[in-house]
Amino acid sequence: MAFSDKILQKSIDPTVHQMLDRAEQAGIETVWDRYEKMLPECGFGELGVCCRNCNMGPCRISPFEDEGPQKGICGATADIIVARNLIRMIAGGAAAHSDHGRDLAHTLLLTAEGKSGGYEIKDEAKLAALAKEYGITADGRTKEEIALDLAKAVYAEFGKQEGPLQFTRRAPQKRVDQWQKMGIDPRGIDREIVEIMHRTHIGVDNDPVNLILQGLKASIADGWGGSMVATEISDVLFGTPEPVRSEANLGVLKADHVNIVAHGHEPVLSEMILAACSDPALVAKAKGLGAKGINLVGMCCTGNELNMRHGIPLAGNFMQQELAVITGAVDAMIVDVQCIMPALGDLCECFHTQFISTSYKAKFPGAVHMQFNEENALSIAKEIVGSAVDNYANRVPEKVFIPEEKSDCMVGFSAEAIIKALGGTLDPLLDAIKSGAIKGIAGVVGCNNPKIKHDLGHVGLVKELIKNNVLVVTTGCNAIATAKVGLMLPEAADQAGDGLKGVCQSLGIPPVLHMGSCVDISRILNVCAAAANALGVDISDLPVAGAAPEWMSEKAVSIGAYVVSSGIFTVLGTVPPVLGGPLVTEVLTQGANDVVGAAFAVETDPVKGAGLMIAHMDAKRKALGI
Template sequence: MKNVHSIDPAVTKMLEIARKQGMETAWDRYLAQKPQCGFGELGICCRNCNMGPCRIDPFGEGPQKGVCGATADTIVARNLLRMIAAGASAHSDHGRDVVETLRGVGTGEAKDYTIKDEKKLMTLCKEFNITTEDKSIHEIAQELGEAALEEFGTQKGYIQTIERVPLQRKEIWKNLGIIPRGIDREIVESLHRTHMGVDHDPASLILHGLRCSLSDGWGGSMLATEFSDVLFGTPRPIRGQCNLGVIREDAVNIVVHGHEPVLSEMLVEAVQDPELEALAKKNGASGINLVGMCCTGNEILMRHGIPSAGNFLHQELAVMTGAIEAMVVDVQCIMPSLAQLASCYHTKFISTSPKAKFPGALHIQFEEHHALDVAREIVRQAIENYPHRNKSRVFIPKETAEYVGGFSVEAILEALGGTWTPLIEAIKSKKIRGIAALVGCNNPKVTHDYNHVNMTKALIAQDVLVVETGCAAIASAKAGLLLPETAQLAGSGLASVCRTLGIPPVLHMGSCVDISRILVMAAAIAKELGVDIADLPIAGAAPEWMSEKAVSIGAYVVASGIFTVLGTVPPVLGSKTVTEILTQKAKYLVGGYFAVEPDPFKAAELIINHIDEKRAALGI
């Protein structure tokens, strides 16, 4: 029978291994859950107080109100706002950790980190109105870190990075009352509004959801990206390899999985320690092989060319190769199943964050104040585990693919000669029809990577430049789409631009928080043209999304004026009012709106039609 779980042959092979060994995966657990709760899928269940849980009958024959009197519209809107708040908190807390690390560099507490991009540090100081004359680099870092930390609870009425937004967009937000006033404030107010007996107007709830999401996209996520660049270096195009074949049979294999580069950067340094390399050889290995998984994998691949073992749905399969000495995790998108799965092999499942603990894991708490020592201890644990590997159980798929990643906004500008003019002229001449941002997760409800890869191919064939982050980017990397040679699959106009600049038609722009890079690029192009972001021939898509972070991302992209296509249905169909606001009325309120289309080819058509409409409106 044809495997419908994934289009990745490495995944197909590992699922066969799982079947033979009696191991369960996310796909097995998804099938075991079917049929999934219909009330939950429609968003019409409420557990926000102990008079419930309450649910609304979608057929109108049972309850139409919760015990408190909440209707389907209120329940769906409240649930959606809580998802946005959770997603915004995840990305923004990531941002806070990075900012605190920069401050620690300034105070001398985070002694193992250095400033890798002083130019960006100075640029951010100017943006935050910090003078740098007669100050040491450490004093500047401390002052900038403290100024950025104030953004989480700022009292000045708005977050600083909103100044990057075109004036037309800020005016729209001002008129709607959704300019984010502080990162933490909007998240806290989301929870207050959704407490029993507070906000019951679906439009009001959704508008605050947009404000909360903007505090993520233009706030917490943007700080995470910018301050990571200051600390670890602003990415430049770099070539590397990905997929499960990057795991080496003769080496100590360490997978770093999660989202925060504060940990992974130290592991990159630790695995190069001569003492630890010698220890690995003493234990019978050829060396140490660090590979990434999920977004922390994106962070180190775009800065160091560290191989990526895959995206979200590869995490269990990597352990099942039987060749992983340590699966090291921090936060977000980490399946709790890994602890039990690792116990079936020799793999050490090592948790590192005080925020994310797992029953059955070995917890080695990572602290920035002695970061390198902790990283060395983690690597040592992996090395000493190598002799325990059962070689008879090792199966590593041979599949690998080359990619070029690391297209930061600065790198794209550099390729364009330091100005957006060449890109704008290419768009005006229709060599580039428009730009599409494909982002987001994997979801076992969808054939793994199928939507990402096929939508990308369909778009570049029609001269749409595609920019990607997160698991979507790794899907394209595994399919060989992140290479300059892939220009042969693009339309003639886009192909000519790619050959001239030596770039792929699909640009890897980083991890999930780095969607903020796409916002910065869109804002810069809009300012150059003297228009709003909503006027540009651009669109977004999340073909296989699954997490609450993706809900926040989708909300801030739409609130920024960008049409966005979702490949899986959000839990809102239980409310006609909420569905209409998101898919129709939002277009007139904020310029962006949602569509849901699970077919990647039809979704690509929606994006192309939208781009053509925007081109016509601009007269190009």
């Protein structure tokens, strides 16, 4: 099939071309069309100089020094406005991740009390390790008793008035000392987020640097707090991921099965949907309607959670959520929270797809709401899946077109799994780094964004890194992008430089390791902390770097902030709305080095972005004398 240039330039993924062509023929709009209609995007917003924090405004600062307003009505300068807006983005992102973490803590609490409907404690070893970390005695107690104490302790981290957060103490001592010196060692997670909202209210904090420090503090409470809680408790409840084979891209949908897409973020829901999909009565019902079975696939981070733990196929990343519906083969799109486009409602009306929302926190126009709760989790999940199965009868075969493309992948590289693959310690990895076989480790993460050719940022940057012997660890929509192009197969070692190729071949692992969903960036922090501790250095001394080539969400802003606060140089592939504040821009790209030993760079070209990361690793290697 030949596609127009207009379509080809939107993505590197052939399934996207096919679905956009179909959308165009059917006169259906997608995120790309809405993006084009939005152009030119608001220049004040792009620069971050628009303020709506009080009703004397809205105010916007002129980008020209000798023309137009240079201060808001209250007197706020461009830098003050930019800093306030930026840390409000961090508050939004940290709140989203941490509320996800809180939901897991809640599920653990109910499970320990015997009140949850269908969950159990799957990873007792992790439960014991976490209990020890929190000083909870395990001797002679049942797993439920231990879990109850742990759940209460973890729950308390959110509302704690004074610090520290327990998991922050996994960071090297030097890092913690530096956080304390700068006043950014966080207290309770909720408290830091609330303090951002307070400080950015009109007439409170009007020092751009002071504002940014609070942003960093809240972001640390996300990365080493809320997100880490989400990851660790998910592992306790659902099992710590281990390497497993799976598949990725829209080709995982099946014409002869009931197709259910689980989209959103929290495994609390998706784990039960998975359990319901193998319920014999529901499978029989699907067969009774002429389907061969029930095919559950994942989208975005809920997809990553299912994929890492159970090898459930990944249907696609953020920009593919509408395209899945456009195949005409999705009987239900089941969502919970985060990254779910409200556009899905209208779109599903053009097809038979049932759009099912499940969280009271996230309702959508055009969705059927089926409220999920942990107490009756399995029975509600069965109802939801039952509804999807019923809807198979409404599928219109002439409207079905499923692209063939999908790739195999090997996923499930939790920190524990990586250490296991290395033979029980990090030493072989550290030795490979010391010998130069591996130049360094890059964490490449984050969303899709129509500002960048879909997946080009992700795949272009990752390919350049592995070619230069950089081991890549990934989460979120980058993980899905790299899985789709086969970079998560051991055979992809052929695309790596000789050093990395040798290491991957001897261990039988891919050069790009899937570490999970976006909250699982906490797994990357843990690996970095363990490596730094093993070498007796700080994280900022390691030859490591981060990148978010196609980021768009507020969560990504919080992630970037905590990764930099952890001492890791980070490259952003889309421009953050800060350039209107020269001081803020300087602090983020330079000054942060003096505060946390790392800073941001912005580079929209993926190959050049990789180049910046490689240069950074070379400099760190030199400083370490390796």
